[in-house]
Amino acid sequence: MPMRNGRSSSLKPSPLEPGSTTHNIPPAERATLQQTTPPNGEWYPDIAARLTDWLAELNPARPALVISQGxxxxxxxxILVGGEDWHGVPVAPRAPQGTVFRIVGGVEQVIHTGTGAAVSRAA
Structure with missing residues (x-):
């Protein structure tokens, strides 16, 4: 997916769990992704545009700690490591709440697997 700042993101598959090499969203999980824009909420392309703009503002020479909802x-x-297309936006598989990732150079590493639910709610 091209990024708005002129750089193209590196959409490489990366592990969600140790030993995993795919970012395909399982059919059962895919069925639970939002199907329509929530009232007064953002849709996947809106979220991707906001995040792409935010990423363009970051200093690539400095690390960033990012905490976010599902x-x-x-x-x-x-956007950073690749994912399955969902309404024109690459979406990585869900992870249990509390999971910590390290992403460097388009490669994702699970630092800690959370114990919370992996269910997303409307944005």
């Missing part, structure tokens, strides 16, 4: 985190991870 849907936005899935879109951000999709």
């Amino acid at each position: 849907i936005t985190a899935g879109v951000l991870r999709g």
